[in-house]
Amino acid sequence: MKSTIIGPYPRVGSECGDALRKELNRFYRGSSSEELIQNLRKSLTREVVQEMISSGIDLPNCGLIDVHDELTWPLEYVNGVEFGGIKKVFHTNTHYREALVNDEVSRKKSFVGDLYWTARELCPKVKVEFPGPYTLARHSRLTEKSQYKNLEELALTYARLLREELLQLRDIPLVQFNEPSITAFGRQNEDVDIVPELYETLLYGIKIPTAVCTFYGKYSADRLEMLLSLPVNVIGIDFVWDPDVDVLLRKTSHDKGICLGLIDSGDRGYIGLENPDDVLKKLRGLKGCVCFDKSFLSSNATLQHLPRDYARKKISLIAEITRRVNR
Amino acid sequence: MKLPLLPITGVGSFPKPDYAKEARGYLDDNSKRATREFIEWEEIRGIDVLVDGEFYRGDMATDYARSLGLPIADFTVSYDNRFWRKGIVDRALERKNPIQLEPFVYAQSLTKNHVKGMLTGPTTLANWNLDDYYKDREKLVFAWTDVIRQEALDLERAGAKYIQVDEPAIGERPWEKDLFREGLGRVTDGLQAYTITHVCYGEFPLVYPNLSKLPVNQIDIELSSELDLGLERSDLLRMMRKNPLTRYKDVAVGVIDVRPGVAVENVGTVVNRINTALEVLAPTNEMLKKIWIKPDCGFRTTKNRDVAYKKIEIMIEAVKRVREKL
Secondary structure, eight states, X not given: OEEBOBSOOOOOSSHHHHHHHXXXXXXXXXXXXXXXXXXXXXXXXXXXXXXXXXXXXXBOOOOOTTOSOTTTGGXXXXXXXXXXXXXXXSSSOOEEEEEEEEEEEEEOSOSSOHHHHHHHXXXXXXXXXXXXXXXXXXXXXXXXXXXXXXXXXHXXXXXXXXXXXXXXXXSOSOEEEEOHHHHOTTOOOTTGGGHHHHHHHHHTTOOSOEEEEOOSSOXXXXXXXXXXXXXXXXXXEETTTOTTHHHHHHTXXXXXXXXXXXXXXXXXXXXXXXXXXXXXXXXXXXXXXXXGGGOEEEESSBSTTSOHHHHHHHHHHHHHHHHHHHO | OOOXXXXXXXXXXXXXXXXGOOOSSSOOHHHHHHHHHHXXXXXXXXXXXXXXXXXXXXXXXXXXXXXTXXXXXXXXXXXXXXXXXXXXXXXXXXXXXXXXXXXXXXHHHTXXXXXXXXXXXXXXXXXHSEESSOOSHHHHHHHHHHHHHHHHHHHHHTTOSEEEEEOGGGGTOGGGHHHHHHHHHHHHTTOOSEEEEEEOSSOHXXXXXXXXXXXXXXXXXXOHHHHHHHHHHOHHHHHHHHSOGGGTSEEEEEOSOOSTTOOOOOHHHHHXXXXXXXXXXXXXXXXXXXXXXXXXXOSGGGOOHHHHHHHHHHHHHHHHHHHHHO
């Protein structure tokens, strides 16, 4: 088993992070430069990736310290979309921007930017993460000017955009699509049946290892079956929100790796650290329904809702438990 | 106090002047001065029920944690480059001293008009601080409830006729609607004051059916973006028209967008928003009498004081124009 994390890492809580925060404030007031901001972002990316590596995380991401929010950020790099007001979508009191689709959507530039390659200078194996096409569409609004008839059409368009991105990527250990909207509690996801078609469209013929991670909700047998049927290598499951999902998992037959979201990311406001022995006991119970060689131990979701010092303890815990599993 | 049709009020905060940036949950001389100037400004403009501007506040959730002596964590993200420090509940919550009493008494002493007594609600405090003690939502929310109940009783004893319990977190956990209602109910139980709960920036279609059951006199709701979308494109407005909240509660309608970077609206835009709100929420004269007008939220995040002042003036002018036609 390997250790990993999900989503943006806390940005502040170090000298470098605080410097970036202050400089961005100056930038927004018109008294700083893009070059200075990007240099600080690169420094912070190096710092957080180094923090993940030193803690023992096997497959870090690049920290995603530049994303405005984790749900819609790739749409900054496409034509046809502008951002409307902020909304609270989940339970986290994080505000997300609503993407307003005004025109035909097309890719302006690569979603994978300098910061990913900065992270790669430190570590040869850094995964790429995007919001998945379903989640991107769920947090978009079709305006009167839009040519798309419905969410399904838009989601398919987003799947094609992400496919274009993947076709240009080389030598990536894993591309992960985060899809909280497939499972998030209480959300309108009656059209979730389109998800398999989205991923068939996105991944047809693609050779890069891929993952779909879900979180912030519980799983029905049907939903879990659907996820495990997707043409990806790894499915991320949120065991913090649904501690009994292993009952359903045992009833399935699959050959996927599972990204085991067993460590509480703090998204619900609880900041205590798990007892490693409890997590190991849970992992032992998953033998037979999870192939550990292909799987990951992770936080259930992004750690950005935690203060940085707590996030640091969490990633150390993930790494420690993974080491004990592999021992 | 007799109020006109479409009474005008505020939600709470106003951008701090440079001289009053320091206060973090206490009323110092500078925040007193800012309060005095703001109350006077509101009176001159003819606001019907005043707010104190909250110049003494650092943050509506963290200040309570600080007052209770809880440790304060390092920053966590709100969005983009906006961060805040949350309190950490690491022990049983116990109020040592009143928190909001002194600011209310001071503000009310400055005017003969009514000033709202302002509280943050128990669910919002539970959601917006971190927990390392209760590890159980019900226990955590009710622990905060006990604190806020004492606060509400203090405000009422001090003469508050309007008590507002801010619960912007209402939309965050729709599955906890019963816990939310119970917590708010324990705070407002038996109060003689007119009670208000302010809610904003959530997915309201998920919680709308629950709003009518909340144990308060008035629901104060952020609505300007939805009003701009209009009935055809807003699920929430369609829900409201089908079952107007004014059947059950007074409703304070947000008609001014307070988010940073949003330009000052022109009067016509705000008049249109008010008229759309009336179309949706006031199909009868009785329901019309239940509507108040106010900005979407407090102006704290607007930052620019001139913009905030101008936005309130535009709102007042728009209400005057609508009143003339009613």
